Amino acid sequence: MNNSKSKSAFSDSGAQALVLIQNLNLQFAQKKVLNNLSWTIKRGENWLLGGTSGSGKTSLAKVIAGLSGTAEDVKIDFVKEGPLPAKVLFVESWYRFKNIEGLSNFYYQQRYTSLQANETITVDAELKHYGKENNLEAEGLEKLMEALNFSALKNSQLLELSSGEHKKLQLVKALWLKPQLLIIDQPYTGLDALSRRRLNSLLDDLSKRGGQFILICNDTELPESINCFAEIIDGQLKSSNAPEEISGASLRQSKSLPEFLRARPAYTSDEIVRMIDVNIIYGEKQVLKNINWKVKAGERWLLQGPNGSGKSTLLSLINGDHPQSYTNNFYLFGKKRGSGESIWDIKEHIGIISPEFHWYFDATSTVWQSIASGFYDSVGLYRQLPYSKTAKVNELIDFFELTGNKNDLLSTLPLGKQRLVLLARTIIKNPELLILDEPCQGLDQQQTVYFNQLVDELSVNGMTIIYVGHFASALPSCLEKRIVLNEGEVAAIETIQEDCLA
Amino acid sequence: MANYFNTLPLREQLNQLGVCEFMDNSEFSDGVNALKGKKIVIVGCGAQGLNQGLNLRDSGLDVSYTLRKEAIEQKRDSWKNATSNNFTVGTYEELLPTADLVINLTPDKQHTSVINAVMPLMKQGATLSYSHGFNIVEEGMQIRKDITVIMVAPKSPGSEVRSEYVRGFGVPTLIAVHPENDPEGKGLEWAKAYCVGTGGHRAGVLRSSFVAEVKSDLMGEQTILCGLLQTGSILSFDKMVEKGIDAGYASKLVQYGVEVITEALKHGGVSGMMDRLSNVAKIKAFEVSEELKDIMRPLFQKHQDDIMSGTFSRVMMEDWANGDANLLKWRAETGETAFEKTPAGDVKIGEQEYFDNYLLMVAFVRAGVELAFETMVEAGIKPESAYYESLHETPLIANTIARKKLFEMNRVISDTAEYGCYLFDQACKPLLADFMKKVDTDLVGKNFNEGKDGSVDNQQLVAINETLRNHEVEIVGTKLRKAMTAMKAIKTV
Numbered sequence: 001m002n003n004s005k006s007k008s009a010f011s012d013s014g015a016q017a018l019v020l021i022q023n024l025n026l027q028f029a030q031k032k033v034l035n036n037l038s039w040t041i042k043r044g045e046n047w048l049l050g051g052t053s054g055s056g057k058t059s060l061a062k063v064i065a066g067l068s069g070t071a072e073d074v075k076i077d078f079v080k081e082g083p084l085p086a087k088v089l090f091v092e093s094w095y096r097f098k099n100i101e102g103l104s105n106f107y108y109q110q111r112y113t114s115l116q117a118n119e120t121i122t123v124d125a126e127l128k129h130y131g132k133e134n135n136l137e138a139e140g141l142e143k144l145m146e147a148l149n150f151s152a153l154k155n156s157q158l159l160e161l162s163s164g165e166h167k168k169l170q171l172v173k174a175l176w177l178k179p180q181l182l183i184i185d186q187p188y189t190g191l192d193a194l195s196r197r198r199l200n201s202l203l204d205d206l207s208k209r210g211g212q213f214i215l216i217c218n219d220t221e222l223p224e225s226i227n228c229f230a231e232i233i234d235g236q237l238k239s240s241n242a243p244e245e246i247s248g249a250s251l252r253q254s255k256s257l258p259e260f261l262r263a264r265p266a267y268t269s270d271e272i273v274r275m276i277d278v279n280i281i282y283g284e285k286q287v288l289k290n291i292n293w294k295v296k297a298g299e300r301w302l303l304q305g306p307n308g309s310g311k312s313t314l315l316s317l318i319n320g321d322h323p324q325s326y327t328n329n330f331y332l333f334g335k336k337r338g339s340g341e342s343i344w345d346i347k348e349h350i351g352i353i354s355p356e357f358h359w360y361f362d363a364t365s366t367v368w369q370s371i372a373s374g375f376y377d378s379v380g381l382y383r384q385l386p387y388s389k390t391a392k393v394n395e396l397i398d399f400f401e402l403t404g405n406k407n408d409l410l411s412t413l414p415l416g417k418q419r420l421v422l423l424a425r426t427i428i429k430n431p432e433l434l435i436l437d438e439p440c441q442g443l444d445q446q447q448t449v450y451f452n453q454l455v456d457e458l459s460v461n462g463m464t465i466i467y468v469g470h471f472a473s474a475l476p477s478c479l480e481k482r483i484v485l486n487e488g489e490v491a492a493i494e495t496i497q498e499d500c501l502a
Numbered sequence: 503m504a505n506y507f508n509t510l511p512l513r514e515q516l517n518q519l520g521v522c523e524f525m526d527n528s529e530f531s532d533g534v535n536a537l538k539g540k541k542i543v544i545v546g547c548g549a550q551g552l553n554q555g556l557n558l559r560d561s562g563l564d565v566s567y568t569l570r571k572e573a574i575e576q577k578r579d580s581w582k583n584a585t586s587n588n589f590t591v592g593t594y595e596e597l598l599p600t601a602d603l604v605i606n607l608t609p610d611k612q613h614t615s616v617i618n619a620v621m622p623l624m625k626q627g628a629t630l631s632y633s634h635g636f637n638i639v640e641e642g643m644q645i646r647k648d649i650t651v652i653m654v655a656p657k658s659p660g661s662e663v664r665s666e667y668v669r670g671f672g673v674p675t676l677i678a679v680h681p682e683n684d685p686e687g688k689g690l691e692w693a694k695a696y697c698v699g700t701g702g703h704r705a706g707v708l709r710s711s712f713v714a715e716v717k718s719d720l721m722g723e724q725t726i727l728c729g730l731l732q733t734g735s736i737l738s739f740d741k742m743v744e745k746g747i748d749a750g751y752a753s754k755l756v757q758y759g760v761e762v763i764t765e766a767l768k769h770g771g772v773s774g775m776m777d778r779l780s781n782v783a784k785i786k787a788f789e790v791s792e793e794l795k796d797i798m799r800p801l802f803q804k805h806q807d808d809i810m811s812g813t814f815s816r817v818m819m820e821d822w823a824n825g826d827a828n829l830l831k832w833r834a835e836t837g838e839t840a841f842e843k844t845p846a847g848d849v850k851i852g853e854q855e856y857f858d859n860y861l862l863m864v865a866f867v868r869a870g871v872e873l874a875f876e877t878m879v880e881a882g883i884k885p886e887s888a889y890y891e892s893l894h895e896t897p898l899i900a901n902t903i904a905r906k907k908l909f910e911m912n913r914v915i916s917d918t919a920e921y922g923c924y925l926f927d928q929a930c931k932p933l934l935a936d937f938m939k940k941v942d943t944d945l946v947g948k949n950f951n952e953g954k955d956g957s958v959d960n961q962q963l964v965a966i967n968e969t970l971r972n973h974e975v976e977i978v979g980t981k982l983r984k985a986m987t988a989m990k991a992i993k994t995v
Contacts, residue, residue: 110665282586321668323556323587340538342562344670362669378670382704 016043018181018212019064020075026059026068028412033059035235041181041228043079046207047214048222050246051231053416053444057216058093060232061183064214065090078180084211085134087179091170093186093216093415110159120158123150123169130173141176147198148172153308163355163441164190164307175202182206182213186415189441190355192306192470196221218246218444257457258395264462265432268349269334270297272433272464273318276329280313280322280488287313289488297432300465300478302496305485311468312356314485315435318466320346333432347377351426354437354468358422363411367402367421368393370410374425396424416443423451427458434458437468452476503614503642505812507713515882518681521711522884524982529694530703534561536688536695540602543568545616547580547591549660550633551607554700555589557667561699566590568597598623603692605631605654610916611822613637621646627685629692634719635712636918638680640815651683652693653712656702657890658898659914663700672701674985676890678710706985708886718883720809722891723919725802725877726870727899729926731760732836732908734866737931737938738946739841741862747947749840750847755860755947757846761904762856763863764897771893771979772868773970778857779864781958783950787865788966790945794869797937801929802877805922810881818921826917832924833912842907855949862946868970871896875975885978893975894982 019041026034033056041047049057063069064076065088078086121129131138145151150168153161161169167190174182182203188196200223203213207225215226220243229240240246256262273295280288288310295301305311316322318332320343330337333349351374362380365373369381372393376383385393397406400420410418423439436455440448452475459465459478469475484492507515542565544555551567559565567584571593574581584591598604604624608616614637617630624630629650637643638651645651656663658673666673675697679689690709697703723729735756742752766775776784808814821828836842857864871893878888902911912920944950970976 320560325588326559327588340562342534343560343668345562373670376670380669380671382671 017041018043018045018077020077021064021073024060024063024069024073026056026063028056028059033235034063034232037232037236039230039237041212041214044212045228046203046212046223046226047228047230048226048243048246049214049216049230049232050218050243051233051444053447054414055232056235057232058185058414061090061185061214061216064088064181065183076181079210082180082210084178084180084209087177088181088183089174089177089179091174091182091184091187093189122154123156123158123161124154126158126169127173127176131176134177136176141172144172144175144202147202148195149198149307162190162307162312163359164192164195167191168195168307171199171202175206178206178209178211180211182211183216184213185216186441187215187217188219190307190438195307200224218243220244255399257454258392258399260392260395261427261430261458262461263430265430265464267297267432271295271331271334272297272299274331275317278317278328278330280310280317280324280328287488291490293483293490293493295433295464295466297464298462300459300480301467302475302479302482303466303468303485304470304482305491309485310488311485312354312437315352315354315437315466315468318433319350319352319435344377349432350377350435351429351431351433352435352437353419353422353426353439354435355441357437358419361410361422363409365410366407367410367413368397368406370421371396371425371428374428392428396428400424416447419443420447420451431463433464433466435466438470439467440469440474448474503644505815506639506642507717507810508812509642515713518711518713519717519882520884521678521709521714522887523709524886524985525707525709527703530698530707532691532695534563534695534699536691537563537603537699540564541600542566542603542605543597543601544605544607545569545594545620546606546608547584548607548609550656550663551580551605551660552583552587553660553664554605554607554656555584556587556664557701558696558699559589560667561701563699566592566597568592568594570594594619594623599625601625601628603629603631603696605696607633610634610636610918614641614643617643617645621649624649629689630683631693631696632712634916635678635716636720636815638712639716640812641819645680645683647683648685649683650686650689650692651680652689652696653678653680653710653715654693654696654700654702655715656700657894666705667701670704672704674706674708674890674894674982675700675702676708676710676715676887678712678715680712706982708890710887714883714887717809717881718878718887718891720814720918720922721806721878721881721883722874722888722895723915724805724809724814724922724926726867726874726892727895728911728915728919728923729930730798730866730870731896731899731903732911732923732927733930733934734863734870735760735903735908736839736841736927737934738860738862739839739844741938741941742943742947743840745943745947747943748847748849749844751849751851752947753841753844754846754849754851755856756841756863757907758851758904759856759860759863760867760900761897762853763860763867764900766857767867767871767893768897769983771976771983772871772973773967773976775864775867776970778854779861780858780951780956781963782954782956783858783861785958785962785966786945786950787861787868788970790862790865791869791872793937794865794934795873797933798869798873798930799877801926801933802873804929805926806877806881814922814925818918821921829917829921829924832928833920836908836912836924836927839908842909858949858951860946861944861950862941865945867896872973872975879974885974886982889975889978889982893979 017040021037021039024034024037063073067090076088148168148171150172153165187199203223204225206213229243229246230237231246273293275291275293278288278291303311317325326338332346335341365380372385373381375389397403405413410421440451443451455476456478467479480496482494482496483490542558542563544551544567547567555565567589569580569591574591574593581591598620604620606616626648629652630645632653633655635653655676656673657676663673677693677697679693697707739752739756743749763775766778776787779787874892875888879885899911902914
């Protein structure tokens with residue numbers, strides 16, 4: 001595109017255009033993602049960018065934010081002397097933080113281990129640094145932190161935050177900066193219901209002050225100030241009148257589960273989990289208080305509680321990942337924890353997925369290797385599979401319609417597909433216990449429905465399930481019991497009634 | 503105490519230097535059973551101590567920590583590390599008398615005083631483990647004859663030992679039994695079980711001896727690993743500034759370049775690293791590195807000779823006795839170099855650019871790795887041992903330079919390595935003075951390929967490729983790397 005042409009385009013569409021993109025082409029990993037895409041964002045417009053996983057939404061956002069492509073691709077006409085900084089800020093769906101020495105080599109279990117030499121800085125230090133870098137006034141930050149229920153984490157190290165809390169930190173930064181254009185990729189993932197509503201009103205507030213935003217997601221509870229809707233189809237932008245018109249993934253053919261997943265898992269004990277007055281304390285901070293909980297073989301549990309209530313810590317105890325397991329009194333699969341078993345003896349019984357696990361997963365494995373590694377509970381595959389296991393991997397890949405991707409590196413797939421791969425990895429060994437910690441984060445509506453149906457089918461054969469999910473609309477129907485945590489304590493243990501998920 | 507190695511007759515020196523066996527997976531089929539139900543007490547709770555302990559406990563073993571009384575009373579970091587992860591912590595008197603396996607993971611320099619305090623409290627027939635043989639081999643520490651003495655040395659930083667374990671893998675590990683202290687013949691079984699407990703058996707285990715470990719470890723760290731990386735970095739930076747390259751750019755190219763370049767080394771050996779260059783650049787890098795090998799060979803040999811004769815450790819221990827006067831002086835001098843004091847500029851350098859614009863470092867790395875390997879093998883060290891102490895560890899050290907330059911490297915490595923590094927650096931710089939006069943920005947600072955049409959002579963290229971690929975470090979490296987294919991990249995950039 002030459003300059004004279006783009007100038008005239010600005011005057012054609014009037015002075016109200018904030019962003020102008022004409023005939024944008026983009027490739028990712030040698031594949032064409034955007035194909036002559038054009039998009040005009042006028043002043044006052046706030047967009048929802050939806051559509052299927054892998055359609056190019058994130059790639060497009062990165063071009064607008066100047067993180068990829070060239071300056072020629074996008075024209076942005078900021079308000080010159082407005083109160084808001086002339087910036088485009090992109091909040092990624094995955095945020096990679098670094099330690100004090102600039103490394104981002106963390107591992108999944110590390111946040112549970114106490115180490116005196118602090119590896120990462122605190123939330124407070126991070127925010128102070130950010131404020132200084134961007135000349136932000138401290139005023140307003142406190143209120144923002146409170147609105148997103150984030151104040152209590154001020155002195156936490158970055159490493160200690162859950163994925164939902166990291167998301168909030170990025171949102172706090174963005175809303176504190178108040179750029180003229182804010183783009184948020186998957187704004188609601190990992191946020192509890194209250195935080196989602198608060199975020200919406202903060203975005204409405206930004207809009208009132210003259211800021212504009214683009215949300216990339218398929219959610220339906222949106223800020224009131226959203227007034228434009230679009231999706232990317234075949235590399236081009238297609239506007240819609242309402243979010244409901246945006247297409248989801250094409251419906252999958254319903255296939256029956258592979259034979260090896262239609263058998264009841266081989267249970268070694270009728271008792272899966274028994275916790276007796278379990279406590280987890282870091283220094284002064286008590287994360288779990290006197291937890292008593294029993295899970296029997298074949299039960300289907302829903303685990304709920306606000307961000308930071310201790311859900312991940314509770315699950316890390318069950319998965320053998322928590323160093324403080326050894327002085328607590330609990331039983332896994334009928335055996336006392338800390339009675340000479342290894343963590344691999346425990347993990348053998350379990351299939352687990354969580355946003356954090358995904359976060360730290362080895363993105364340099366191929367799809368095939370990632371799924372196969374589920375047999376050994378390892379992150380990355382380092383063994384030769386015997387024939388019987390190879391056949392199962394292939395069968396499951398076919399079932400999830402991933403055959404075309406089986407040799408792709410995990411990191412080159414869109415987030416939704418990556419998640420699907422890790423889900424396949426989770427069930428490959430037909431485990432006794434399936435731990436699904438927000439498994440549908442990052443999946444679109446159709447994928448969520450499809451996945452939850454799958455969970456229902458697995459449960460029919462007697463698999464024990466612990467499921468963490470915030471939204472009633474996105475849960476499998478097989479769940480029968482619920483445990484609710486609040487500030488590290490059991491707030492309720494109950495049988496799920498039709499209406500108790502409202 | 504007399505230098506243990508020097509007390510041995512030549513045939514026994516050669517015998518111990520030659521212990522080197524890359525162990526088959528099947529040798530670990532007994533898992534951790536040899537240590538099941540045994541009481542393991544770790545002395546020290548720093549990075550290696552804590553992370554190895556976490557792994558051993560997660561493998562179903564009984565682990566506790568013993569610290570000096572002051573560390574416990576003053577609630578030092580080591581005490582907090584252990585207690586906050588729910589380990590039992592006690593004084594030497596409380597825990598050592600019942601321990602079956604005592605693992606010494608304190609810094610090298612403290613070994614003599616630690617062992618003198620620990621040994622009288624150990625019960626009859628217990629086992630003592632080291633992760634480095636300096637105390638036994640160079641200082642000549644004598645251990646009570648009823649005690650079994652073993653070594654289990656993971657070839658990675660402590661944090662890596664943990665992160666590789668929890669992802670279901672491990673780090674390459676060296677194990678050994680001290681022939682003077684294996685009264686019940688159980689040493690090897692225990693070392694194997696301990697190695698399984700840390701996950702090391704999944705990434706390749708080399709059976710070595712205390713002597714082979716010390717003599718190769720000292721050689722590697724003084725020459726290629728720390729010494730040459732320091733010399734090469736300082737000379738490269740100074741050359742660029744002299745030739746008018748922006749100092750910020752030069753600082754960044756040197757700080758991160760060594761990490762990016764050696765990452766290729768880690769995956770594909772010396773030829774893998776050289777293959778990242780264009781054909782013309784590869785030929786040039788080959789020629790430059792041949793010249794460097796000729797210039798530096800006598801210095802590498804001198805270091806190996808001083809290590810074998812015990813001269814190095816004697817001189818260094820004299821400095822210990824002198825309150826580290828030389829070490830501290832040289833450390834301060836390193837902190838004052840222009841490279842150390844110039845922050846990396848805010849410029850973007852692409853991954854390939856680090857190779858194309860820093861040919862000189864590629865040549866330094868090839869020359870250093872091959873020389874260190876060749877010199878060790880000539881001195882009677884087996885190729886597998888020499889590989890671990892040269893090529894394998896280079897990317898790990900380069901990573902510390904990327905973090906915070908030479909200061910960080912010298913902080914992280916042991917005092918022994920640091921002392922040897924300075925010795926090498928001081929001798930190497932004058933040796934390279936004439937060579938450096940000829941170096942221009944095409945070798946460091948600018949893209950070597952610029953202005954060249956890229957054509958090369960077929961026969962010359964084939965001959966060079968053959969020389970690179972048939973070097974013994976490549977042949978043994980290909981075999982050893984296969985065992986650790988699943989190792990993750992550690993990268994700062």
